[in-house]
Amino acid sequence: MSTVLQVRGLSKSFGGIRAVRDVNFDLAEGEFLALIGPNGAGKTTCFNMLNGYLPPDEGTVSLGGQSLIGKPPRDIWRMGVGRTFQITSTFMSMTVVENVQMALISHHRRVFDLFSRATRLYVDEAMALLDLVSMRDQAGRACSELAYGDLKRLELAIALAHEPALLLMDEPTAGMAPSERVALMALTAEIVARGGVSVVFTEHDMDVVFAHAHRILVLNRGEIIAEGSGSDIRANPLVQEVYLGGGAVFETEASDA
Amino acid sequence: MGFYFAQLLTGLANASSLFLIASGLSIIFGVTRIVNFAHGSFYMLGAYLAYTLVTLWSGSVLGFWGGVVLAALVVGLIGLVVELTILRRIYHAPELFQLVATFGVVLIVQDAALAIWGAEDLLGPRAPGLDRAVRILGEPIPEYDLALIAIGPAVLAGIWLLFHKTRWGVLVRAATQDREMVGALGINQAWLFSAAFVLGSALAGLGGALQIPREAVSLQMDLSIIGEAFVVVVIGGMGSVSGAFVAAVLISVLNSFAILIFPQISIVLPFIVMAIVLIFRPYGILGKPGSEAGAPEAPEAPLTLMSPKAMMVMCAGLMALALSPLFTAEFTSVLLVDVMVATLFAVSLHFMMGIGGMVSFGHAAYFGVGAYAAALAVKFLGFGMLPAMAFGPLCAALAALFFGWFSVRLSGVYLAMLTLAAAQILWGVTFQWQDFTGGDDGILGVWPPGWASSDRVYFYIAFVLCVGGIWVMRRIAYSPFGYVLRGVRDSQTRAEAIGVDTRFHQWMGFVIAGAFAGLAGVVFAFSKGSVFPDSLGIALSIDGLIMVLLGGIHALAGPILGASAFVLIEDWVTRLDYWRFIFGTIILVVVLVAPDGIAGGIQRLWRIIKRGAA
Known part of the structure; x- marks a missing residue:
């Protein structure tokens, strides 16, 4: 499998705090990679450097051989990176399907079209994307009326609109009910399984991580301390030490799932 | 010494x-x-x-x-x-x-x-x-x-x-x-x-x-001080009393020396200082970003196309307007031209505020630039009416291109204040530059040519330009450009994350709004035969705000209702003694009775009637 994303020597300091130091990893095509770590481990900082919101002090990030460093988020999106937010961000004064249409309109470079009717453009594509996240029946509803879990699914549809090679999901299940979390991540896993997109996500919920991630990176104090499959990570004493100061709670949590 | x-x-x-x-x-x-x-x-x-x-x-x-x-x-x-x-x-x-x-x-x-x-x-x-x-x-x-x-x-x-x-x-x-x-x-x-x-x-x-x-x-003390007071507050940082002190000293002392070198500057100096400060310190000298957040607004309902019934009402209204010169007195046509001009102006301001989320306290600037550009083109370049009518909006768009570039770097009240500064600077220059703009005396003799000089013919020219302009703006509101502009207003983060250059998009929205305000200014100039610095003034900008807000900012029909009501009521009350008192009272009553604007008020009333009937 070829490499989609290549991260080398990524570092960032805030004042005297080295939030991220020398992070290296590759993401293979079709891979579903989780980035985990306790609060303050540097997950979000890492993420914000991948999607262009924060310039790194050092290091390189390249997507299919092209560097992402120094590019604004909109350019990174154009290069084929979709993203969802920890706190959902959608166009509240529009309907569900219109939100997806906006992404399609932008993808087809028609944002400066002054005379077409926006709501008549790319309806079929938008509906197909809503189908993918099982939101077709809510297409005509105002975005402001949606339940939080549905907003998350809508964001996923928006993020997939330009057929990205890479999808970045920051805490995708934050704020959701447990059953919704499982459903959302099962859906994401399904989309990854269909091919064409690789995913990097950060997550707090270990059930979600162990159930779906192909590979897990564990960050602590800005450094990658472990890397491997779910069982590798669970067995890793260093990870247990970081999370719990010892003990084997992951096993119990995983058996609950 | x-x-x-x-x-x-x-x-x-x-x-x-x-x-x-x-x-x-x-x-x-x-x-x-x-x-x-x-x-x-x-x-x-x-x-x-x-x-x-x-x-x-x-x-x-x-x-x-x-x-x-x-x-x-x-x-x-x-x-x-x-x-x-x-x-x-x-x-x-x-x-x-x-x-x-x-x-x-x-x-x-x-x-x-x-x-x-x-x-x-x-x-x-x-x-x-x-x-x-x-x-x-x-x-x-x-x-x-x-x-x-x-x-x-x-x-x-x-x-x-x-x-x-x-x-x-x-x-x-x-x-x-x-x-x-x-x-x-x-x-x-x-x-x-x-x-x-x-x-x-x-x-x-x-x-x-x-x-x-x-x-x-x-009696002029109130509005003459308010502009400067806003400037001081903004330069100091909204909500910061020490900031206000620093800003007041800065402006007053600068002014007392600047007038020694260039006496005319005192009208525009505070606004120039404010523009410079805001560009480098978007929240003022001692202001903090946090002090801008207010209560969250309820999200706006999605745009829908007009229902066939509403479409019929609108067509009937337009027909009645188009035919009105045939069965009304000439002065009614003149008044209706005023209504159409105000409506186009309000729609252009609503495009910026309602759709673009950029509140402007100085939208009259572009109305005035349009009017002055046309008048100056007639006076100095010998333009005919129609070329001048094309030239005005173009100049307004250029002015909006210039001031908009600075304004879209800010948001909220700060953006509004920068637009006010832009308008006051333009007003000051127009007011002071006697040789070119005629200063306080304005420019006279901007009349339509012989074939268009009757009030009826001019009514139809205004009808085509204003109704056409409003139609184009509505069309843009429903277009991908307009939708994306609303998207940027709803969530800048999301818009950026789907590949939109949000600042550029807002900038272009600003320019479009400016161009159509300029068109309104042009129609106004030829209907009055003259232009005065008032057409760039703060009072007209406030009128525009009142029309948009009274009409209802969350409805596309809002500015149309607001502007028509405003001009018709104003025309009626200004003939009375103490008309300001009456007009102010009417405004307060509308504000208290319909806090969602006339459009929102009518919708609520309609629901109540329907419920009563059912």
Whole structure:
């Protein structure tokens, strides 16, 4: 499998705090990679450097051989990176399907079209994307009326609109009910399984991580301390030490799932 | 040397007056988030009341200072009444709606002052004991100026103590940073708001009262001070009293020296300083980003296409409008041209505010640039009417291109203030540049050519341009460009994350709105045959805001209803005595009855009727 994303020597300091130091990893095509770590481990900082919101002090990030460093988020999106937010961000004064249409309109470079009717453009594509996240029946509803879990699914549809090679999901299940979390991540896993997109996500919920991630990176104090499959990570004493100061709670949590 | 020192002292004395009014405005904005246009009225009332009290107790030192302080207290009371009876009822309305209410208060106070004190300027007595000049470095300095120089910092110190040493002051500062949080902690916000409003009004009253030995008391005091007061508040940072002091000193001292080099500059200098400060410090000198957040607004409903019924009503309305010259008097056609011009102007402002989320306090700038460009093209370039009509909007678009580039770097009230600065700079230049623009005398003789000179023919020209312009803007609102512009307003983060260059998009929205305002200006110029600096003035910008907000900012039909109602009511009441009082009262009634604007009010009424019928 070829490499989609290549991260080398990524570092960032805030004042005297080295939030991220020398992070290296590759993401293979079709891979579903989780980035985990306790609060303050540097997950979000890492993420914000991948999607262009924060310039790194050092290091390189390249997507299919092209560097992402120094590019604004909109350019990174154009290069084929979709993203969802920890706190959902959608166009509240529009309907569900219109939100997806906006992404399609932008993808087809028609944002400066002054005379077409926006709501008549790319309806079929938008509906197909809503189908993918099982939101077709809510297409005509105002975005402001949606339940939080549905907003998350809508964001996923928006993020997939330009057929990205890479999808970045920051805490995708934050704020959701447990059953919704499982459903959302099962859906994401399904989309990854269909091919064409690789995913990097950060997550707090270990059930979600162990159930779906192909590979897990564990960050602590800005450094990658472990890397491997779910069982590798669970067995890793260093990870247990970081999370719990010892003990084997992951096993119990995983058996609950 | 002595001369320059004297200039510095004059500057500092002016700074004190400016600080008093600006500090009150800043406190009110900080706590309540109300952009209080009535603040200038409180200032004017302070001056009038002090004039009456001081003349009544003339001669004694105690009479003078007692009169000044009592005037300030009475203005504080008036502020309390305004807050309790009007503003308190509409705190839950969209943030800017209160602005309309405060403008209603401006109109009412103007006519109340006219009724009580008359139209003549009143010259107040000098302050007893401080009515001479002392020589400093050989230059005569009025003693009263020295007293003012001391009063400014003294008041600042008093406010500082109040804010840092009392529980109430701490709450005020907390509310300035995050009023939801203060509410969540169980503080009675209503009480806090009233108290802040009273303190702010009293400070404005004090500022006005202290002016009576320095300038004549007149009915123009309110709007002449408000622009500058806003500038000081914005430069200092909204909600920051110390910032207001720094800004007042900065502007007044700069001004007292700048007029030595270039006397005409004093009208535009504050606005130029504000523009420069905002570009480098978007939240003002001592302002913090946090102090901008207000109550979250309820999300707007998705746009829908017109229902067939509404479409029929609209077509019938347009038909009636198109045929009106056939069965009405000529002056009705002239009035209807005014309505159409105002509507196009309001729709262009709504495009920017409602759809683009960029509130403008200076939209008249582009109306005026359009009108002036056409008039100048006729006068200097010998353009015919039609080429001039194309030239005007083009120039307005260019002006919007220039000022918009700066404005879209900011958001919220700061953006609004920068647009105000842009408009005031253009107004100042137009007003002062006698040789080119005719200054106050305007440009006359901008009439349509012979074939279009009858009111009826011109009506149809205006009809085509205005209705056409409105149609195009509506079309754009439904286009991908318009939708994306609304998207940027809803969530900048999301728009950026789907590949939109949000700033550029807003900039282009600004330019489109400017071009159509320019078109309205052009139609206006040829219908009146002349242009005056008023067409770029703050009053017209406020009229536009009132039309949009009264109409209802969340509906595309809002500006159309708002502008028509505004012009027709204005046309009717201006024939009456004390029309400002009546007009202000009408505005207040609409604000209180329909906090969602006329469009929202009609929708609610319609639902009630339907429910009643069912």
